[in-house]
Amino acid sequence: CYHTKIITTSPKAKIAGAVHIEFDEHDALKSAREIVKTAIENFSNRKGNIYIPDEQTNQIAGFSHETINYLLGGLFRASYRPLNDNIINGRIRGVAGVVGCNNARVKHNEAHITMVKELIKNDVLVITTGCNAIACAEAGLMVPEAAREFAGKGLAEVCETVGIPPVLHMGSCVDNSRILMAATAMVKDGGLGDDISDLPVAGAAPEWMSEKAISIGQYFVGSGVFTVFGVTWPTLGSKEVTEFLFKDFEDMYGGMWAFEPDPIKAAQLMIAHIDKKRKVLGIDKARERVLYDMEMRRELDAV
Numbered sequence: 380c381y382h383t384k385i386i387t388t389s390p391k392a393k394i395a396g397a398v399h400i401e402f403d404e405h406d407a408l409k410s411a412r413e414i415v416k417t418a419i420e421n422f423s424n425r426k427g428n429i430y431i432p433d434e435q436t437n438q439i440a441g442f443s444h445e446t447i448n449y450l451l452g453g454l455f456r457a458s459y460r461p462l463n464d465n466i467i468n469g470r471i472r473g474v475a476g477v478v479g480c481n482n483a484r485v486k487h488n489e490a491h492i493t494m495v496k497e498l499i500k501n502d503v504l505v506i507t508t509g510c511n512a513i514a515c516a517e518a519g520l521m522v523p524e525a526a527r528e529f530a531g532k533g534l535a536e537v538c539e540t541v542g543i544p545p546v547l548h549m550g551s552c553v554d555n556s557r558i559l560m561a562a563t564a565m566v567k568d569g570g571l572g573d574d575i576s577d578l579p580v581a582g583a584a585p586e587w588m589s590e591k592a593i594s595i596g597q598y599f600v601g602s603g604v605f606t607v608f609g610v611t612w613p614t615l616g617s618k619e620v621t622e623f624l625f626k627d628f629e630d631m632y633g634g635m636w637a638f639e640p641d642p643i644k645a646a647q648l649m650i651a652h653i654d655k656k657r658k659v660l661g662i663d664k665a666r667e668r669v670l671y672d673m674e675m676r677r678e679l680d681a682v
């Protein structure tokens with residue numbers, strides 16, 4: 380009824396009845412312009428029952444693995460060291476990758492926003508892609524000022540110092556590999572174990588719907604990340620298969636699946652996993668920062 384045109388861009392994924400505008404990766408701007416022009420030309424066909432809200436929000440996107448490196452360490456010393464240090468000293472409790480689709484079975488964006496707000500409130504830095512990123516941007520979580528309003532004290536302090544939002548947009552849903560690149564960089568930088576499964580991190584897709592989300596989730600689990608999905612879970616009919624995925628996988632991969640449709644409970648599962656990893660690493664108690672005066676220094680020298 381809105382005369383919406385479906386446009387396919389890959390020769391491998393054409394749809395009957397859709398308009399096909401092939402994406403030329405050597406001239407992406409040309410393909411993008413053609414698609415935008417098609418949309419503009421079709422706009423006059425949208426008549427009647429149209430509601431476009433007046434509200435507008437800003438967002439800062441484009442936090443690729445390389446950009447995070449640069450933002451944290453600067454041009455000459457680009458590294459994840461400041462992130463690792465702030466995880467070790469407890470200002471940042473851990474990192475969560477919250478990604479994935481919207482699902483028509485639940486209220487649009489509600490689980491995404493509720494989960495992400497619960498995580499950042501508890502000092503967990505969120506990195507995101509795909510439709511979760513759009514939801515977070517709409518909710519105003521992707522500007523540096525969001526740290527003061529929504530994040531816990533420790534995370535807000537780090538975000539304000541570096542000038543980043545508490546939720547970092549790492550790209551589209553096919554860019555999830557960037558999240559694992561970030562996790563690998565954290566391991567390489569040292570101080571947080573020897574494997575991704577040692578890190579105080581967790582993953583989630585609170586409103587997933589596409590099979591692709593399951594395969595991406597398995598990529599996370601197989602890499603050692605505890606990953607929780609919402610809405611529905613396809614193996615609940617079999618106790619054996621479900622226990623295999625939710626429990627036995629941990630011994631095999633270091634990461635395992637979980638299912639929890641309530642976004643607050645799901646966020647708490649992720650935080651509990653992050654705390655479990657912090658304890659194993661011996662960083663479960665934030666280090667007290669003591670400022671030494673001259674007298675205290677003299678006492679130290681005398682020892």
Ligand code: SF4
Pocket residue numbers: 478479480481509510511552553588589591
């Ligand atoms: S597959 Fe990607 S673009 Fe499609 S609904 Fe899921 S997250 Fe969004």
